[in-house]
Amino acid sequence: MEAEVTEIVLSTRRLDKNFGSLVVARNIELNLPKGARYALIGPNGAGKTTLINLMTGMLKPNAGQIFLGGEDVTALEPQERVQRGLARTFQINTLFPGLNALEAVTLAVCERRNIAGEFWRNVAVHREAIEEAHDILVRLRLGDSCYQVTRELPYGRQRLLEIALALATKPKVLLLDEPAAGVPQEESGDIFEAVASLSDDLTLLFIEHDMHVVFRFASHIIVLVGGAIFTEGPPAEIAADPGVREVYLGKRKHG
Amino acid sequence: MAPTDTISAPQLYLQSLSRWSAIEIAFWLATLLPFFLFPNYLSLASQIAITALFALSLDLILGYAGVVSLGHAAFFGIGAYSAGLFSKFVWGEPFSGLLVAALLAGLAGYATSFIICRFRHLTLIMLTLGLGLLAFEVANSAHWLTGGSDGLQGVRIRPLFGIFKFDLYGYTAYSYSLTALFLFFLGMRRLVNSPFGLALRGIRENLVRMPAIGAASRAHIRKAYTIAATVAGIAGALLTQTTESAALESISFQRSADVLVMLVLGGAGRLYGGLIGAIIFMIARDQFSGIAPQYWYFWIGILLIVVVMLLPNGILGGLSKILARWRRK
Amino acid sequence: MLPPVFGVLFDGIAYGMLLFVLSVGLSVTLGLMNFVNLAHCAFAMLGGYLTATLVNDFNWSFFATLPVAFIAAATASIAFERVFYRRLYRASDLDQVLLTIGIAFVSVAIAAYLFGTAQQPIQTPPLLRGAVNFLGLSLGKYRLFLIGIALVVTILLVVGIEYTRFGAQVRAAVDNQRMAGGLGINVERTFAVTFALGSGLAGLGGALAIEIVGLDPNFSFIYLVYVLIIVSVGGLGSIAGSFAAAILIGVSDIAGKYYFPELGAFLIYLVMVVILMWRPAGLFGRR
Numbered sequence: 001m002e003a004e005v006t007e008i009v010l011s012t013r014r015l016d017k018n019f020g021s022l023v024v025a026r027n028i029e030l031n032l033p034k035g036a037r038y039a040l041i042g043p044n045g046a047g048k049t050t051l052i053n054l055m056t057g058m059l060k061p062n063a064g065q066i067f068l069g070g071e072d073v074t075a076l077e078p079q080e081r082v083q084r085g086l087a088r089t090f091q092i093n094t095l096f097p098g099l100n101a102l103e104a105v106t107l108a109v110c111e112r113r114n115i116a117g118e119f120w121r122n123v124a125v126h127r128e129a130i131e132e133a134h135d136i137l138v139r140l141r142l143g144d145s146c147y148q149v150t151r152e153l154p155y156g157r158q159r160l161l162e163i164a165l166a167l168a169t170k171p172k173v174l175l176l177d178e179p180a181a182g183v184p185q186e187e188s189g190d191i192f193e194a195v196a197s198l199s200d201d202l203t204l205l206f207i208e209h210d211m212h213v214v215f216r217f218a219s220h221i222i223v224l225v226g227g228a229i230f231t232e233g234p235p236a237e238i239a240a241d242p243g244v245r246e247v248y249l250g251k252r253k254h255g
Numbered sequence: 256m257a258p259t260d261t262i263s264a265p266q267l268y269l270q271s272l273s274r275w276s277a278i279e280i281a282f283w284l285a286t287l288l289p290f291f292l293f294p295n296y297l298s299l300a301s302q303i304a305i306t307a308l309f310a311l312s313l314d315l316i317l318g319y320a321g322v323v324s325l326g327h328a329a330f331f332g333i334g335a336y337s338a339g340l341f342s343k344f345v346w347g348e349p350f351s352g353l354l355v356a357a358l359l360a361g362l363a364g365y366a367t368s369f370i371i372c373r374f375r376h377l378t379l380i381m382l383t384l385g386l387g388l389l390a391f392e393v394a395n396s397a398h399w400l401t402g403g404s405d406g407l408q409g410v411r412i413r414p415l416f417g418i419f420k421f422d423l424y425g426y427t428a429y430s431y432s433l434t435a436l437f438l439f440f441l442g443m444r445r446l447v448n449s450p451f452g453l454a455l456r457g458i459r460e461n462l463v464r465m466p467a468i469g470a471a472s473r474a475h476i477r478k479a480y481t482i483a484a485t486v487a488g489i490a491g492a493l494l495t496q497t498t499e500s501a502a503l504e505s506i507s508f509q510r511s512a513d514v515l516v517m518l519v520l521g522g523a524g525r526l527y528g529g530l531i532g533a534i535i536f537m538i539a540r541d542q543f544s545g546i547a548p549q550y551w552y553f554w555i556g557i558l559l560i561v562v563v564m565l566l567p568n569g570i571l572g573g574l575s576k577i578l579a580r581w582r583r584k
Numbered sequence: 585m586l587p588p589v590f591g592v593l594f595d596g597i598a599y600g601m602l603l604f605v606l607s608v609g610l611s612v613t614l615g616l617m618n619f620v621n622l623a624h625c626a627f628a629m630l631g632g633y634l635t636a637t638l639v640n641d642f643n644w645s646f647f648a649t650l651p652v653a654f655i656a657a658a659t660a661s662i663a664f665e666r667v668f669y670r671r672l673y674r675a676s677d678l679d680q681v682l683l684t685i686g687i688a689f690v691s692v693a694i695a696a697y698l699f700g701t702a703q704q705p706i707q708t709p710p711l712l713r714g715a716v717n718f719l720g721l722s723l724g725k726y727r728l729f730l731i732g733i734a735l736v737v738t739i740l741l742v743v744g745i746e747y748t749r750f751g752a753q754v755r756a757a758v759d760n761q762r763m764a765g766g767l768g769i770n771v772e773r774t775f776a777v778t779f780a781l782g783s784g785l786a787g788l789g790g791a792l793a794i795e796i797v798g799l800d801p802n803f804s805f806i807y808l809v810y811v812l813i814i815v816s817v818g819g820l821g822s823i824a825g826s827f828a829a830a831i832l833i834g835v836s837d838i839a840g841k842y843y844f845p846e847l848g849a850f851l852i853y854l855v856m857v858v859i860l861m862w863r864p865a866g867l868f869g870r871r
Contacts, residue, residue, distance in 0.1 A: 056467070082469035094467070096460035099453075102265055107457050108468040110450040116470060117478065119451035124270035126450065127263065134265040147268055169469050323678050370861060376677055377620060378864045381816040385857045388809070392850040512685070519682055549696040549801060556689025563675075563683040564668065 006033040008070075009203045010055070010086065010173045015064035017054055017227075024050045025061070026228035032173065038205045039218035043247060047227040048207045049091060052175050056088050057081050069172065083112075085172035089162040091181050091207070097151035101142055101161055104150060105133035108168035136164050140194050156187035163194060174198070176206035180213070192217070215239070223247070273448035282527070286433055290426070297425030298497075303537045304432035305493045310517050310529030311436075311443055312486035317515075318524030319447065320479045321459035322371065323380050325511055326387020327487055332394060332506020334360040334488025339407040339501035340400070347413040349431070349496050353489055360488020361481055368477035368484075375462070387511055394506050406502035410495060421497060428497040435493055439486055440530075446482070447526060455479055459524070516555060519562060522569025531570060586719045592842050593835060598727035600834020601734035602796055606789035606807060607814040608741065608826045609782020615821015615869075616757060617775050619669060620677055622684035624786055625808040626691035627657040631787025632799045633695060636704040646709040650733075650791055657787020658780040665779050673775075688804045695801040704799040712795075726795050733792065737785065741823050754778055810837075813856045819869025828867055 010032040017025035024047045032038055040048050053059040055066055057078035065074045073081050096104045109129045110116040124130070137146045140160045145153060150161065159179060166174055179195060180188040192213060198204065208214050214221060215235050222232040225247050231238070238244055262270070289300040309331055316322040334356035341355045367386060374382060394401050402408055414420040419427040446452050454475050457465055465472045495501045504510060513536070514529075521532025543551055566573045610624045631653035638644040638652065664687070672680055712729050715722040745751035753774050756764040765771045793799065793807070814833050818825030833852055840851035859867065 058466075078466035079469050079471050082467065088467060090464075090467075094461060094464045096457055096464065098460050099456060102268065103453060104457075106269070107450075107453045107470075110453065111469045116450045116454040117475070119446040119449045119478075119482075121450075122270065122273055122445065122448045123450045123453055124266050124273070124448075127266055129450075130266050130269060131263060134263075146265070165464070165468055317678070323681065325681075370857075374860075374864050377614065377816060377820065378860055380620070380677065380681065381812060382857060382860055384809075384812070385853045385860070389850065389853045389857065392848055392853065396846060396848060396850065515682075519678070523678075547696075549693045549701070552689040553693030556686040556691075556693065559682045559686030559689070560668070563679050563686065564671070567675075567679065 006035075008032065009034050009068070010205075011067045012055065013065045013067070015051075015054055015066070016062045017050065017059060018062055024227045025054060026226070028054075028064070028227075028229060030222060030229070030232075032203050032205060034172075034203055035200050036203050036205075037217055037219045039214045039221045040205060040207045040224060041209070041211075041214060041221060042224035042230070046224040048224055049177055050227070051224065052088055052177055052205075052207070055175065056086060082169050082171075085170070086175070087166040087169045087171035087173070088175040089166050089177055089179060091177040093155075093158045093162060095150045095158060095161055095165070098149065100147050100149050101137060101153065101164070102130075102133060102146040104161065105136055105146075105164050105168050106130055108165050109133045109136075112169050133168060136167050139197070140164050140167075141190060156183045156190065159183055159191055160194060163191075167198075171202065173203045173205070176204065178207050178209065180208075180210070273444075279527075282530075283437065286437075289429065294424075297429040298423075299537070299541055301425055301428040301432045301497050302494075303534055304429065304436045305490050305497070306514070306517070306537055307530045307533035308432070308436045308439055308493070309487055309490040310514050310521070310533045311440060311526075312483045312490065313514050313518055314523055314526070314529045315443065315446070315455075315483040315486070316476075316479055317518060318528065319452065319455040319459060320476055321462070322383075322476065322480065324383040324387075325380055325508070325515065326383040326385070326390070327483070327514060328506055328508070328510035329387045329390035330360045330364055330484040330487035331491035331494075331510060332390060332503075333363050334491030335495045335501045335505040336394065336401055336407065336491075337488070338492035338495040339410045342412055342496070343407070343409050347411045349412055349415055352412070352496060353435075353492050356488045356492030356495075357485050360491070361485035364484020364488075365477070365481045368480035371480055372473040372476040384508075387506075387508060391503065391506050391508065394503060401501075401503075404503055406500055407495075408500075410499045410501060412496045412499055421499065432493050432497060435489065439489070440526075443486075444526060451475070451478070456524075516559065518569075520558065520569055522571035522573075525569075525571045525575075528569050528571050535570075586721050591721050592839055594721065594723055595727065596835030596838035597831060598724070598730050598834075599796065599838055600831040601731045602789060602793055603807075603810055603814055603834050604827055604830035605734050605737055605785055605792065607811045607818075607830060608737075608823060609785040610811055611815045611818060611826040612754075612821055612823065613775075613779050613782045614815060615819075616754060616778055617673060619673060620680040620684065621669070622681060622808060622812075623664070623687040623691065623804075624684075624783070625790075625811060626688045626804045627661055627783040628786040628790030628793070628807065629691060629695060629799070629801075629803045630660055630790065631657045632790030632794055632803065633699060633704065634787075635791035636699075636706055636794060636799060639706060640704075646707075646712075650788060653787045653791035654784040655787075657790070658784030661783030662776060662780050665776055669779075670772075688808070692801045692804050695804075699801070701801055704794060706794045706799075708795055730792055730796070733788075737788075738823070738827060745823065750774075750777070810852075813852060815866075817856055817859045817866055819863075819866025822866070822868035825866055825868030 008031045012028050012030050015025050015028035028051060042048055050059065054061050057076060065072055067073065068081060068084055068086055073084065106123065106129060109132050113129055115126060134146065137143055140163060142157060142160055142164060145157055150158065153161065163179060180191045183191060195217065218235055220232065221235055221238045223230040223238065223244055230247060231241060231243060289297060313327050316324060337356040337359045338352040341352045370382060371379065395403055412421055415427055415431060421427050454470060458472050458475060462472060491505055494505060517532035517536045518529045520536060521530065522528035562569060606628055610621060613619060613621060634656050635649040635653050638649045639646055668683060672683060708726060712726040715724045716728065745754060753769045756769055757771050757774050810833065814826060814829045818829030836855055837852050840847055
């Protein structure tokens with residue numbers, strides 16, 4: 001807003017993706033400044049998760065570039081982008097069902113610390129890594145269930161574990177795909193408190209459908225429709241924008 | 256560790272997951288029983304130990320990394336023939352033979368791991384099957400080297416340490432194979448409880464999540480595959496050295512399929528599954544050695560159907576479920 | 585006068601056509617249901633033994649047994665699908681492999697028990713004995729018949745898939761199961777019917793195979809390898825892929841055995857490994 005020189009930590013240039021004649025991303029240009037809290041909204045099928053998949057490298061774009069902290073990461077594999085500080089959570093829990101929470105987060109920490117290739121010593125000797133994993137779990141209020149096997153955790157806790165796994169990679173930019181998806185009202189508070197408590201240095205982009213959450217947490221909103229950026233701006237502007245209303249509420253005939 | 260370091264609770268917990276249980280210690284003590292109770296069956300015991308080691312190597316890639324291989328016997332066979340040829344053309348000292356076999360099998364594993372790590376599902380299954388069948392055909396065709404269907408002739412193994420001869424009684428054979436099995440088991444146990452073991456389990460549990468936590472899954476799979484090939488090669492070499500022969504059977508689809516059945520029977524991904532499966536399978540086969548092969552496979556077929564439909568985690572899985580239910584009471 | 589290489593080509597194509605009939609069912613059901621059915625050739629064996637029994641013991645005409653082989657194999661597969669396969673659609677690859685290998689083992693034992701381990705003798709129907717002379721080549725009548733049947737099957741399949749409503753349902757379910765279900769397609773029934781058709785074709789293939797490659801209890805496994813190679817090389821769910829791969833493998837195998845007998849089956853395994861590395865989803869596969 002002001003003429004501050006804020007570092008842009010994640011940006012895309014002319015990002016295009018199509019599956020044959022189906023265009024899922026059209027000329028996407030976005031810039032995330034450091035510490036931002038950006039929300040990505042749009043009707044179902046607008047391509048929000050697709051955009052995250054493109055940015056993280058799970059999908060290869062047909063054209064365009066992605067920059068992480070100034071570095072062109074378009075050709076890099078997903079794990080290389082994670083190593084450079086870009087992490088994401090999944091809309092549908094993508095966890096390790098047979099590992100307990102502590103093991104799962106410890107694994108992520110070990111990968112980050114580059115010790116996951118070590119096969120001649122018990123994992124228990126790596127005190128710092130384990131402590132770090134435990135701290136993350138405690139911070140996300142998962143401390144008391146950290147010994148539970150993931151598949152036995154209640155759904156809300158699993159969503160928190162999703163975030164814990166991403167945090168274990170010590171990201172600079174975190175992409176959250178509907179963090180509270182499917183979580184009942186009583187428990188979604190936990191999730192958002194966790195999100196709110198995240199460091200100000202961490203840049204967030206989250207996909208969300210609940211407008212209350214969006215207006216509460218976001219400093220800037222990007223509206224995606226049909227794979228293209230429809231409009232973007234601060235929450236007040238977006239709330240007042242008649243075009244946005246029409247896209248969400250106006251069109252009576254839904255597909 | 257600094258002297259003032261106290262071990263934290265989470266650390267303790269993770270450590271506890273890998274503690275030796277009483278049953279485990281009892282199991283290994285029991286492996287000494289054949290020396291006293293079944294001295295006439297030491298050759299069979301030796302074969303069981305060797306097969307158990309082979310099953311253990313398959314468990315690493317199948318049970319822990321989730322790579323379904325229908326051609327693992329390729330490495331067993333490479334180890335078997337390497338040890339045989341080494342004894343025939345260089346010298347018959349067993350330990351160096353083991354080393355050579357491990358090296359060659361490991362190299363083969365390393366080379367093929369680059370192919371293997373890139374695929375999943377049916378393509379992976381077919382590739383392992385195809386590579387295994389190719390290995391068999393190579394061994395079959397190169398009869399000037401391998402003896403073809405007649406097997407490798409002229410394998411002579413020197414006594415262990417110069418003292419212990421490999422004879423018909425089998426004391427040396429069983430001591431040798433059992434020690435090898437135990438040592439490699441210790442190594443495998445370590446590996447499974449290490450950060451790498453955790454990574455392999457992560458790959459098995461959810462491959463998609465791995466790159467999202469910064470993991471280079473392919474590199475992990477290649478490492479595991481190479482280690483598994485090396486251990487399989489050692490098992491093959493042990494077979495050649497204890498029987499003073501190497502045959503096509505060691506590199507056949509039969510052997511690949513049998514070890515898969517054993518592992519599934521015992522329960523994959525549980526370290527002891529391959530061992531238990533090998534013991535039961537080999538003893539049963541010895542007991543029923545009179546009947547024609549297709550009827551033996553009839554019962555194996557029934558067993559597989561039963562295990563898949565009712566006991567998806569093998570015998571050990573079923574037992575641990577019963578134990579868990581009993582504990583909850 | 586055509587050189588002998590064309591004779592080898594003809595034999596290879598005929599063999600390939602047989603392999604196509606055997607494999608196409610597995611390719612479609614794998615592409616459709618993602619279910620690794622290694623018992624596929626056991627259904628082929630069922631068709632084969634049924635034909636042999638009807639012709640040898642009951643004096644049926646060979647041609648009359650063909651539809652029976654098809655129907656019997658299809659019916660048997662429906663039973664297996666209901667009892668076993670249905671529960672494992674979401675199971676791991678390994679579980680599916682093991683269950684179906686188990687079924688195949690059992691089938692081999694039953695065949696050995698009922699029919700013994702020797703090859704089944706079969707009398708070629710008089711209409712198909714001998715050969716036709718074409719440009720100096722001796723084209724076996726049975727092989728011509730085989731190619732004819734395979735082409736008819738291909739046409740029926742292509743027409744069925746492209747132009748019937750059922751075919752559209754199959755294509756939709758292969759493309760996106762959840763969507764198809766959402767559109768009101770009874771995905772389960774589509775699976776069951778497709779699976780029955782595929783296994784029926786295997787049964788037909790088994791019946792046709794007796795004359796060309798012989799029939800004994802090991803058929804389940806020996807030809808399973810060929811079928812799997814064709815399915816993975818051709819691409820899952822692709823009729824064109826199975827067709828192309830079957831011809832490729834059929835010709836490679838026959839030519840290999842004719843020109844390089846010392847190599848044995850080496851050639852086709854090598855072909856498979858190379859193609860899979862180049863195109864992991866098969867020649868015509870998606871993904």
